[in-house]
Amino acid sequence: MxxxxxxxxxxxxxxxxxxxxxxxxxxxxxxxxxxxxxxxxxxxxxxxxxxxxxxxxMKWSITILSFIYTFTVMVVLVFAIELQQAVTNRGNMEFADAVMGLWGFLVFFMIYFVLAVIIYIIVKMVKRK
Structure with missing residues (x-):
């Protein structure tokens, strides 16, 4: 880093x-x-x-915009934490740490996305009947 x-x-x-x-x-x-x-x-x-x-x-515009905004905030936060580690000498300042932090957000977002799609499909199927 x-x-x-x-x-x-x-x-x-x-x-x-x-x-x-x-x-x-x-x-x-x-x-x-x-x-x-x-x-x-x-x-x-x-x-x-x-x-x-x-x-x-697009149909999911608010979700897409919310994701973009949140991801941007997370990038700033992750690099701020890494810089703080360099300044205070608490922890190692590594690019890999930043990448893993962002990867964590993406994994949790994908879990949310899959659950949201499943619930959306179930609600659509119930409304048809």
């Missing part, structure tokens, strides 16, 4: 240096964050908006 974070930090630093070299601007970190995160954010917003409009037309 440390290696991944260090690699990502190196990539970000290279992008920072490239942007400064390309545009010849000397931006502070705050100014650079303003522009880069702003641009990434608005591009992400439009992509998510289009995807969610497509999902909105």
């Amino acid at each position: 440390r290696e991944i974070i260090l690699t990502l930090a190196g990539i970000i630093n290279n992008i920072h240096d490239t942007l400064i070299d390309m545009f010849g601007l000397q931006m502070t970190d705050k100014e650079l964050h303003f522009w880069i995160i702003g641009i990434i954010g608005i591009i992400t917003f439009f992509f998510v908006y289009v995807c969610f409009k497509i999902i909105e037309a």
